[in-house]
Amino acid sequence: MSENNEYKGFRSLLSSRSKEPELDANAPFAGAGIFGYDPRVLQQVQREDQYILPEGQAHKRGRFEMAFTQIGGGCLSGGILGGTLGMRSGMQYVSGKELPKSVRNTQILNHVTKMAAEKGQAFGIIALMYSIFGVVVECRYSPLSQFxxxxxxxxxxxxxxxxxxxxxxxxxxxxxxxxxxxxxxxxxxxxxxxxx
Structure with a gap:
């Protein structure tokens, strides 16, 4: 193959001598591939949060935004509390009994799992109800509104x-x-x- 030929093989793709084509800002991007986006657009995106707010108003998280963290936190804290209480009750249950080690571990694990699920669900439901009531009370059109x-x-x-x-x-x-x-x-x- 001659040097002037356009096709130089696979090695030409990896060589450092190959020139990168110059990009024209007005030309459509041809290398979008299967994703269909121009990576140059991502470089123009600002890294700070952007909110559409009335002029002069600072961003404040509303009740609905906080509801997700409250519900998740309720489930997790209930699960941790329930797991701790389940461990204690499981240890008390097997303490005076002559059981093989695998049966003892299974009994303790059953207590931990059951109590963690019960308490996590209860705390999650309480957090969900609190969040729903919080959104309703904060709503401008609610008769309970003190927004x-x-x-x-x-x-x-x-x-x-x-x-x-x-x-x-x-x-x-x-x-x-x-x-x-x-x-x-x-x-x-x-x-x-x-x-x-």
Whole structure:
């Protein structure tokens, strides 16, 4: 093969002597391949967060944005608490019995798994209800709306969550649950204010 021939074989692709074609800014990108995008576009993207906000307003995360972390945190913290309690109850269950090691380990693991799932689900449901009530209370068109006051919104959502969560036990149980929800939400808001 001669040097002037256009095709130089596979080695010409790997050699450092090959020239890179100059890019014309107005020409369409021909190397898009199967993905169908121009990588030059990604270089123009700014690396900072961009939000469309009214002029002069700072970005503040709303209730709906925070709901996902609250629900996930509720499930995880409930699972950790349940796993710890399950480990304790599993160890107490097998402590006085003469069982083979594999049976003891299986019993402990069963206790851990069952308690972690129960507590994780319960905490996740409470966090879900709290988030739903928080979004509804914050909604401008809600009759419960106090959307300017985050403390009042949180305490209202906590109280409603406690009332609903324990409503299957009767009126007395529901009122106790509402009081517990009010106390926990109030304490959480006090801690949040101190940390802020």
């Amino acid at each position: 300017e006051n985050d403390d009042l919104n949180s305490v209202t959502a906590g109280t409603l969550t406690g009332l609903l969560f324990k409503c299957t036990g009767g009126l007395r149980s529901s009122l106790i649950g509402g009081g517990v929800g009010l106390g926990i939400a109030g304490l959480a808001r006090l801690v949040y204010r101190e940390l802020k």
